[in-house]
Amino acid sequence: MTGTRPDHASARVEILPVLGIGELRPGDDLAALIVEHAPPLQDGDVLVVTSKAVSKTEGRLVVLDDTDEQAREAARQQAIDAETVRVVASRDTLRIVETRHGLVLAAAGVDASNVARNELALLPLDPDASAQLLRESIRERGGVDVGVVISDSMGRPWRAGITDTAIGVAGLTALTDARGHTDAYGNVLSVTQVAVADELAAAGDLVKGKFGGVPVAVVRGMARDGKLDDDGQGSRSLIRGSADDLFRLGTAEAIAIGREDVGWATEMPPPLHADAVEVVTALVPRSDEDAAVRQGFLGFLAARPDAMWRSCAPGHLTASALVVDPSRGAVLLTLHPRVGLWLQVGGHCEPGDHTVLDAAAREAREESGLGSLSFDPAPLGLDVHPITCSLGVPTRHFDVRFLAVAPEGAEPVQSEESLDLRWFAFDELPNGASSDLPRLVGAARERLGL
Template sequence: MTTRGGAGPSFRVWAVPGLPEVREGDDLAKLIAAAEPGLADGDVVLVTSKIVSKAEGRLVAADDREAAIDAETVRVVARRGTLRIVENRQGLVMAAAGVDASNTPAGTVLLLPVDPDASARAVRQGLREALGVDVGVLVTDTFGRPWRAGLTDVAIGASGVRVLDDLRGGVDAYGNPLSATVVATADELAAAGDLVKGKAAGLPVAVVRGLGHVVGGGLGADAGSGSGSGSGVDADGAGGDSGARALVRDSRDDMFRLGTSEAVREAVALRRTVREFTDEEVDPGAVRRAVAAAVTAPAPHHTTPWRFVLVESAAARLELLDAMRDAWIADLRRDGKSPEAIARRVRRGDVLRNAPYLVVPCLVMDGSHTYGDARRDTAEREMFVVAAGAGVQNFLVALAGERLGSAWVSSTMFCRGVVRDVLGLPGSWDPMGAVAVGHPAGAAPARGERDVGGFVVVR
């Protein structure tokens, strides 16, 4: 038994001895009630997920643990060698999807409960029926943590426990406003229970007493279903019976959703041509970070052949686009195009007009070599053009990583003189298209799969 406190608030936590080996079909609530008949209102019962899984028949045959992990994985977050951090079917991000091959017969693995919140509700209801007490129940499992060595228990299922304590809107001891403080109460309780359960002591259940203020919430059929998202904190701050699902950070707010290589691959996959943007302003800092990524591209002769003109002023964008439109119309008239055909083609440039931010990447040939014959001089320029393209691709991918949409349009390449005049650029700068940048107005359509074999020749 562990006691924390003194003159101020205190609580007790102890492990429950005497539980038998749990098998499929066992009633966990009855087993816990028999081993700890002195449970009282306001206690929090901490149940290791392993015995919940055993009782629920989650022991499955799996000669290949990796195959079992594959089956439980929704998304790979990070991979290093054989170690995988994944998001599993329960929405939890953890090593190996929570698949456990320890303390199980050879050729079997133990999977996490299908719905840990429902499991917690069932145990809580069973304890109420067996002992007439109103307790909170947490189903716990062992997690590693980013940036921290070692393991600790966290709550993966909850019923009757305020899993989050939202202190936002209050003040600290010095009167300073609290604007971002939401305490993961359920995880703190799980870790406290782990101190007395231990990892190898054969004590899968613990009880915390003295923190009755975190216990409450109904046992209705819809309570704590875990199907919602958000903070899980009720308007009164109590948290109700929201379940442990409320502890899982929404992907929109998760700054560390991917490992390094996975983030690169996702940014590349997110790189799409976006033609419709919202009115939301673009963060100039995000564009500059994308430029910083762009200029890491390879280039010949240790040169830096990229320049990025950031057209941030609405007046400058309008002047540039009007001048480009006039030059384009003049070209089309010389080609003998009809007014209708000219109007259709000019409309293709609307993506640049509709974007709140415009970037003009330019190629500079500083540091290039002159050989004196057409073949080698042409190859020299092509090397620089390829380097410029690599820089533009880096830029587009980095914008996707910043959750910004973009569209690369080649139009400035057809009126370079006009672009240089309007933007006041040196004559040695060659505009290599324009990039419309903004926040996408909608989700991108699904991209069709491309067979890599169709783009590969092996010799």
């Protein structure tokens, strides 16, 4: 890893198209095709690869039986629903959503362009992992050390038109930080962070375009002495967290949270409350104890229209996820700083969550650093436990617990909310684990047929 420089500018940059790759299909060796068709690559070059090329070769396609437009549109809407964890805004048929990657974009990145008339393209499952694999494969085949940016087209608030931005990064620093440095006039910079990977993605699109069948560009000139700055963070630094998002709430949500801040209970239950009632009602108890807990949930929800929000001092719903590794032999646990126990990842609901599963997926992504998780939509179970949480007063968490499976090759990243984050084998749970964790793991193993 090399240090990052505060000024990302280079004296000269070249942008070269990679011509002749042709139509890509699942299973094609994208790295080999790039090495074959690219201008002679050099150490420190940056390859800008359209996400569509990666999605096609990785088989991230929805294939329909025919080219009926109504069936295709119905499939597109279903795919958007499956890729969405939060609806940010909608108008008519347009939906701006947050995906499980943490990206906010139109239609969850589900794309019907530059694919066959009976196909739809989804975003790669883990764009950073795809970028790293492509980088390693090119090093093996071409003997050069390059950076890789996987790009996708996005709109911007308050700006017309689209531009390509980075959704996957490997081998270079995506975001440079000039805060604390002094400009030529002696002013100390306080907010300047530059999304270099986004600038590279947009530069590459100048030669790739949308109609020319050029899925890859080479950007040359960003390296120093043949080496790119690389902080090892991939694209994660480009995702703005919910705490820093000034535009996260819609008008109705902002009014609701404002009422909570001054101590008012919500007069009408939000849609998230209705989803919680539906989810808990549909859960089939496995024992008399489970049935009693389920009834307690329903009674509390009936009594408190504000039960979804942490400002509800008597108690409030939370959402958690037991994350299982791809081999289905271990679970990912976090050492919680407030309670001092090893727990599954999870946390409070937020006004932007439209379903309890949305809340669990968002919390799991934020606390595990895993950009893509496969969720079972039916909860594993329910739990009520006393706690002194961020309210600072004794309360109760009514926790709805889901099962998620991590993708191949994904590496968890510890968040600031955790003292530690590790994989533990099913039969080797750590000392200091919560007392109900073995039962939760047992339910997960049963759900997975293990």
